[in-house]
Amino acid sequence: MSALLDIRDLRVTHNGHPIVDGVDLRIEPGEAVGLAGESGCGKTTTALSVMRLLPSSLRQSGKITLTPPTARKPINIDRRTERGMSFVRWRHVSLVFQGAMNSLDPVQRVDAQIAEAIRLHDRIGSKALRARIDELLTTVGLTPSLGHRYAHQLSGGQRQRVMVALALACSPSLVIADEPTTALDVVMQAQVLQLLERLREELGLALILISHDMGVLAETCDRIAIMYAGRIVETGPVRAVLSSPQHPYTKRLLDSLPVIGGDRGLASPIPGAPPDPSAMPEGCRFRPRCPYAKDQCRTDPPLREVGAGQSAACHFAPWTEWPAIESAEAVGARG
């Protein structure tokens, strides 16, 4: 069986500088994959490439193939024209943007916005359309009467649910959610995540969840890919990666998160900042910040399998134990 989405050697550059630099990613039907990393690591750019929504100042290369069960043959996203893409977006793959607050049209009622998305793709009578809108709103846990409201009359959580309803309007097989809960409070965040999980079960959706919050990813995803400076540095089943990280970046990232019931107090922060795309370090891109770096790290470590389904781009993986590092007392601002 072929993958639902197959990304091969995706590269995105800005003025020749790499933003995404050779990303390979496969999503199986119904699978939830998390993309994690700090801002600027290329996770949103990767998502936008799949939708072919990158700004024109960026150059994209690499193969992206989508094979939805509802399509007759595989879709070569990378070769589609803009017009060709308009049949793919929403119908086969849709995107829930970051910050629902600003993604809805402020001067259009909610149901009109959903209707617009449906009508672009389906010829549908007005009765059936109304029924479909009500069904969608109910699916995401909203009362259909809320459809008559404008975005500003809804709370943040309700707006985010409307965004999800929009994404589902044309029954796609893949939904990409870019930081869908970042602007929400814990309770609302948990409600939206529970909603995504339920929809995945009921509709057999595949999901790419982009988030910098490891907790969110841990609870929602089957697999996770950690990105750093435009590359995937580690990937694998979410439990394996979280319980036994195999890349120093993943390790330090996880250590910096407080886990209730564990050790209180602050972990020593990762010194410095991610590199600028115009001045990528040679070899391993995490080398300048890595406490375990050696001379060998001046050559590029490939992403290779180090455990069951788990891969890491580190010369020294698999790590059986992590040597203690002296805490960075002086937290100087470098950069």
Next chain:
Amino acid sequence: MSETLMEVSDLAVHFKARKGAARALDGVSLEWRRGEILGVVGESGCGKSTLARAMLALVKPAAGEVSLNGTPTNGRGSVRELRRRVQMIFQDPYQTLNPRQRVRAIVTEPLVVQGVPKDQHDARVQRAMEDVGLTAERFLTRYPHQLSGGQRQRVAIAAALVLEPDGLICDEPVSMLDASVRSQILAVLVELQRRRDLALVFITHDLSLAWSLCDRIAVMYLGRIVEQGMAVDVIERPKHPYTQALVTAIPVPTAGGGGERELLKGELPDAAAVPSGCRFHPRCPRRFEPCDRVDPELTPAGQPDQLAACLLYEPTRGRNGAGAADG
């Protein structure tokens, strides 16, 4: 027990709303001790930022008072003194720094406002910059747009520190920052608290962070404190049903995370239409008979120093009766 830096008593702040008044703060009492990190947590709209602003006399209270070192802080002279002793840093370092001022001017300005003699300026600015881990020669001549997010937040902290305050109120200081920058900024704050014996109020919606950082925590709901106590007790053994619901909703970044759980239904009600009785009762999974009529006060619950505003813990009424009264 350490001495009190600031005492908030029965503070209320009301804002005009379409229908009557929104009770953003509705009778909050809180003690902030010298040298401690006090966490204030809750969902957006619960009044935590309003509390911070009221503590610095940036909004006018409808009732109650704030006293600093035992002296009430109303009246012009005392407000000036208040802001010299207690400073604030905000969430968004992109909006708090004047884009047309160089770092030197930004960090010096509080000294000018407070009338600190000019010959002390350079030394104090230098020290504040050192404290936040920025090399003075490199950064003083820069403009905010030449700084990264983390560097901006450091500059904001330096400007707050330059008056050598006793307390610093931090309103979501790291929620806009990435993981690695976030832990650097937190390290700066904790280091300051230790070295300068600075008291911090840490306002956040991130309960894990509050748990790891704070000495004590106050949980707010709809303009009230519903639970307070030692951070470890409040988060690991929450007593108020609302705190319990918040803690349950935290996503856990561990391999065993996830699983089924009961989530709070609905959303925070409008502060202009506070429910009768206990303000949490419409969403409360444990409500019982008089909860819609009786407004509970903070009562000892669980550990010593732990208080919860819930009828469950009122000895005469609560189901687990006297068991709660070990405080």
